[in-house]
Amino acid sequence: MNPPNATLTPPAPKQSSASTTPPRLSTPTVGSPEQAGAAAPDRPSPGRSVFEVEDLSVYxxxxxxxxxxxxxxxxxxxxxxxxxxGCGKSTVLRCFNRMNDVIPGARVEGDLRYHGIDVYGPKVEPVEVRRRIGMVFQKPNPFSK
Structure with a gap:
């Protein structure tokens, strides 16, 4: 469920407070980076999904x-x-920024969330989605005449 006036602004990334320099790749270390005095790498954590797609079907x-x-x-x-x-790669990818909206007769079922916000939610503007979620096309004209 979308909050009122939902925006697609992703959360700001967490800043690391570690001030130590990681060891050089040529320096062998024993144990974890923390034991060697280095900062732990910024790894994705569970629940930090950028895109979540559930039961997405395109017609x-x-x-x-x-x-x-x-x-x-x-x-x-x-x-x-x-x-x-022809297996649907581009069709799925075009759902991420609602490019299928411009195709007559196309419809999407299922859930597609960007930072937890339903991309196809009733209060989400397609233009705002396309501002946030860019796409580079194989052909330079994504909108046919």
């Missing part, structure tokens, strides 16, 4: 192009969509 008219996709992309992770041509 073009009556045709279901993508069926019940589930994934979780956390802070500091790199994700790749890999698969054969």
């Amino acid at each position: 073009y008219g009556d045709y279901r192009a993508v069926r019940e996709v589930n994934l979780d992309i956390r802070r500091n992770e790199i994700a790749a969509f890999i698969g054969p041509s």
